[in-house]
Amino acid sequence: MWQDKLQEECGVFGVYNNNEFDTSRMVYYGLFALQHRGQESAGIAVNNNGTIVYRKEMGMVADIFDDNVLDYLNGHSGIGHVRYSTTGSSLVENAQPLVIKYTKGHMALAHNGNLTNADTLRKELEAKGTIFQTTTDSEVIAALLSRARIKYNSIEEALVEVMSIIKGAYALVIMTPHKLIAARDPFGMRPLVMGKKEDSFVFSSESCAFDALGVDLVRDVDPGEIIVISKEKGLESIQTNKKKQSAMCSFEYIYFARPDSVIESLEVYEARFRAGKVLFEEHPVEADVIVGVPDSGLGAAHGFAAASGIPLVDGFMKNRYVGRTFIAPSQGLRELAVHLKLNPIRSQINGKRVIMIDDSIVRGTTSRRIVNLLREAGATEVHVRVSSPPVKYSCYFGIDTPERENLIASTHSLDEIRDLICADSVGYISREGLLSTFKGAGCEFCTGCFTGNYPVEIVDEEAKGCQ
Known part of the structure; x- marks a missing residue:
């Protein structure tokens, strides 16, 4: 799973x-x-x-x-x-x-x-x-x-x-x-x-x-x-x-690397902070509070708050001792694991319009669960903003991604994604907006999982078959 x-x-x-x-x-x-x-x-x-x-x-x-x-x-x-x-x-x-x-x-x-x-x-x-x-x-x-x-x-x-x-x-x-x-x-x-x-x-x-x-x-x-x-x-x-070509994986800055790392002369946190600012410029929305999904959504949440003036609150308590949710042996226990890993802080959410900032949406299942956690905590509206463009294509270069048919952005429109994750609105950063956040990095970037255009040929037929 x-x-x-x-x-x-x-x-x-x-x-x-x-x-x-x-x-x-x-x-x-x-x-x-x-x-x-x-x-x-x-x-x-x-x-x-x-x-x-x-x-x-x-x-x-x-x-x-x-x-x-x-x-x-x-x-x-x-x-x-x-x-x-x-x-x-x-x-x-x-x-x-x-x-x-x-x-x-x-x-x-x-x-x-x-x-x-x-x-x-x-x-x-x-x-x-x-x-x-x-x-x-x-x-x-x-x-x-x-x-x-x-x-x-x-x-x-x-x-x-x-x-x-x-x-x-x-x-x-x-x-x-x-x-x-x-x-x-x-x-x-x-x-x-x-x-x-x-x-x-x-x-x-x-x-x-x-x-x-x-x-x-x-x-x-x-x-x-x-x-x-x-x-x-x-x-x-x-x-x-x-x-002298280059194509650094863009998800190193979006999600994988620690925020305190410096890659190609650019601090990862700085790139994530900029992404939050661009998200607000591209997808502004009226709300009472901003909540970042720990941990990789927090840098963009800080940037969104700085650009919008909307207060950023600690909306979730993260249990750092819970393992990856997919190792649970049944669907019911997977649902439980999400609650064990992230629990909303009700006093920060109840009665408020919430902007939820996350780094990506892949299948959509966890996003829906987190949105519903916010609603159960009393959020009157939940607006989802994503600091990566829609993931529509599989990666073959060292990132474990589902096959394309299981990527929600590959098979659904933006309105359908909004409804499937139970949000009031959804906004993704644009590819151009994302690349602007990498200013100062000494390299170019791979965006194949967003565009389907890969810098390296996919040779093996097994790999081609799961595009």
């Missing part, structure tokens, strides 16, 4: 430690800060004098790693991963980092994103004798890399070839006995940033992971860039994106 939100992706983190920092704990705290990007499994691999040791399990970061495990994971460099499955089943076999041995040695790999030609490549590799242990497209990357490595003197040369073969979105951190490598797909669809602490280099899906560790944000890894860190040569950069 799909939840009425686009699902988390994954988070990657890597450290090349030239100092006496505790590598495993740096990776641990980095993953802890990235936990919002995936809660199914987590793993850490470290390089201990040329030997890669690792631990990965199903569950949350804090539940998998304790002091004893972190003491065991001792090394001068390390990578980590938190996972939400977009391809491959939710099994411990699919947890990352992937650690593989091959003819030229061994390596560990962590990946955020999704390949659009993974099935085609998997079949080609299987025909040549490759045996796969997981169902993830990340293992396809690892298999291609291990085969290409035979032909080249360095793993970075092999990676250049692999990046010319794979299509889709990816942010990679790769560790070998002598190097730490970070790479980003040629369109930069998934975020990846580089930081520095004294003489040590750190990579992360988001800059929020740097703050608690005292790591200085240096810059984003460029689209198509491969960064190699080694003791012998220090930092080297290889650029494979000759056209």
Whole structure:
């Protein structure tokens, strides 16, 4: 059963430690800060004098790693991963980092994103004798890399070839006995940033992971860039994106990333605040109070309040200890889980006209439940404003979305959506309005889930069939 939100992706983190920092704990705290990007499994691999040791399990970061495990994971460099499955089943076999041995040695790999030609490549590799242990497209990357490595003197040369073969979105951190490598797909669809602490280099899906560790944000890894860190040569950069194109996922700013992260030189909270201001300009409405749906609707709610002068109130109490609503075993319990996760504060709602700000509407089911919660709390009117354009198309680049027939904006008009979610009115930010909120970011953006125009070809027939 799909939840009425686009699902988390994954988070990657890597450290090349030239100092006496505790590598495993740096990776641990980095993953802890990235936990919002995936809660199914987590793993850490470290390089201990040329030997890669690792631990990965199903569950949350804090539940998998304790002091004893972190003491065991001792090394001068390390990578980590938190996972939400977009391809491959939710099994411990699919947890990352992937650690593989091959003819030229061994390596560990962590990946955020999704390949659009993974099935085609998997079949080609299987025909040549490759045996796969997981169902993830990340293992396809690892298999291609291990085969290409035979032909080249360095793993970075092999990676250049692999990046010319794979299509889709990816942010990679790769560790070998002598190097730490970070790479980003040629369109930069998934975020990846580089930081520095004294003489040590750190990579992360988001800059929020740097703050608690005292790591200085240096810059984003460029689209198509491969960064190699080694003791012998220090930092080297290889650029494979000759056209200088980019297409960052717009939902990183709308929903996925933490508001305190800075991606492509733009703070996520600032983009969400601007979206709220644009929402008011495009869809003004008279009301008494504004309520933001926690958590990713709050930034836009602040912007809407600032632009409109309508007071923003704490309309909901969020229980942060309730898991994702779709894991409940029955529809009745799913309904209960919504009430457990969000409960309206009646004194702020009763007898008032309410503007409800949310980041997106996917299926419409949760939006309807939240609108009805506000009405049960005494709201006389509920006007829904959405800080993303209507989601009409599936994503194939690392975001878990329903098939197109289950996207409410793909099959219903605006008036029908209003009636289905029991609102008095509905207003979405326009695509042009959304893009205006990204002013200052050093990249262009993918808006394929709004327009159906994707920056990368969808190769596999299985993917094409669910558009």
